[in-house]
Amino acid sequence: MLALFPESAALDGADLTLGGLSSESLAEEHGTPLVVLCEETLRANARALREAVGDGRVFFGTKALPSVALLRLLREEGIGADVASAGELAFAEAAGHGGETLVVHGNNKSTGFLRKAASIGAPVVLDASDEAELAAAAGVEQVLVRVTLGVDADTHEAIRTGHHGSKFGLPPDQARAAVADALDRGLDVLGVHVHVGSQLEDFDAQAETIVRLAAFVAGCRDELGWTARVADLGGGFGIRHHPDDHVPDAAELARGAASTARLAFVEAGLPKPEVWLEPGRCLVGRAGVTLYRVGTVKRLPERTWVAIDGGMSDNPRPQLYRARYTALSATRADEQPGETVSVAGMHCESGDVLIDDVALPTPRRGDLLAVPATGAYTLAMASNYNGVARPAAVLVRDGSARVIRRRETIDDLLRTELG
The missing domain is CATH 3.20.20.10 (Alanine racemase)
Incomplete structure (x- = not known):
């Protein structure tokens, strides 16, 4: 799994670190979804x-x-x-x-x-x-x-x-x-x-x-x-x-x-x-990881849906090209997978599915998911579908993080509206 992540990615017990920083600390400071570039x-x-x-x-x-x-x-x-x-x-x-x-x-x-x-x-x-x-x-x-x-x-x-x-x-x-x-x-x-x-x-x-x-x-x-x-x-x-x-x-x-x-x-x-x-x-894809916070976990007879706070508005490639991704439980990485689930986005589309099947430690609300190889054609193709603001991006190296794109706000979305 780590071969898909940036060169600076490592596991510190249960925690995924990127550029010497814990994923959880990055998510807490900058919010989610968050694109982390190494x-x-x-x-x-x-x-x-x-x-x-x-x-x-x-x-x-x-x-x-x-x-x-x-x-x-x-x-x-x-x-x-x-x-x-x-x-x-x-x-x-x-x-x-x-x-x-x-x-x-x-x-x-x-x-x-x-x-x-x-x-x-x-x-x-x-x-x-x-x-x-x-x-x-x-x-x-x-x-x-x-x-x-x-x-x-x-x-x-x-x-x-x-x-x-x-x-x-x-x-x-x-x-x-x-x-x-x-x-x-x-x-x-x-x-x-x-x-x-x-x-x-x-x-x-x-x-x-x-x-x-x-x-x-x-x-x-x-x-x-x-x-x-x-x-x-x-x-x-x-x-x-x-x-x-x-x-x-x-x-x-x-x-x-x-x-x-x-x-x-x-x-x-x-x-x-x-x-x-x-x-x-190939220059930027592997350098990027997107961090999402898990919300609803819905267990149905047919499958278990794990809903995240992003989706097709920050990564439309699964819908456009049937692109396949995987995910790591960024703060429970030392736990054995307990369930195979589907990761769904938050948008009003049945097709808003980021990952069809991925084995994770039994998911729960508040988990942090890390999706690797998202440095290319994610932020570039991001939209405001459902009125969702686009994510922030940070550049990490040697234990420091620099914001290179601030998170959009609702005020940003309204700024171009007239009348």
């Missing part, structure tokens, strides 16, 4: 991925967890930011990013967003046939072209992006035309971008995509006289959310992606590209 794990993950890519670049997929403090920490470790909206760009700017430490995405970029990217000198990934014209008019100077090469990744359909008919990128013929259009407009076309999907559990789909990408670039060289200097391979490396998950180490996948791209380009008669990666989940 600085040690974040920095270790960043360094492993930077090393894996060699002389390439790594950009954090900001959508996984937009946080100024987190982006600043990752920037200290040499990690840039991949942003896909004006809001994400604002987070990155506030963290000190600009120009070459950014890459700008989006399948429907506004003129204002493109102008902002141009004003700070950030490269833009063209995602549609008319975006070269829009980017040039906005003053963008450097671009990449996103190409969709028809490889189906073995992941949930909602997070699969490299298949034919995807809303992202352009099929090869249209992508080649986009390269030509960008060149004609005087844009510096740095290279190409691909992404096959998220929560990838093996390298097969990405390897096939990289080989096809090299062939695409070779075709552009022959037809347009243009050669990509950058191969942006996206991200999507998976992590373990549940003890039954079998996922390779992200740094190994990153190293394999970088070396495969360099070899594929050379074998296609092309110079080695500068490899860019855009990992999100």
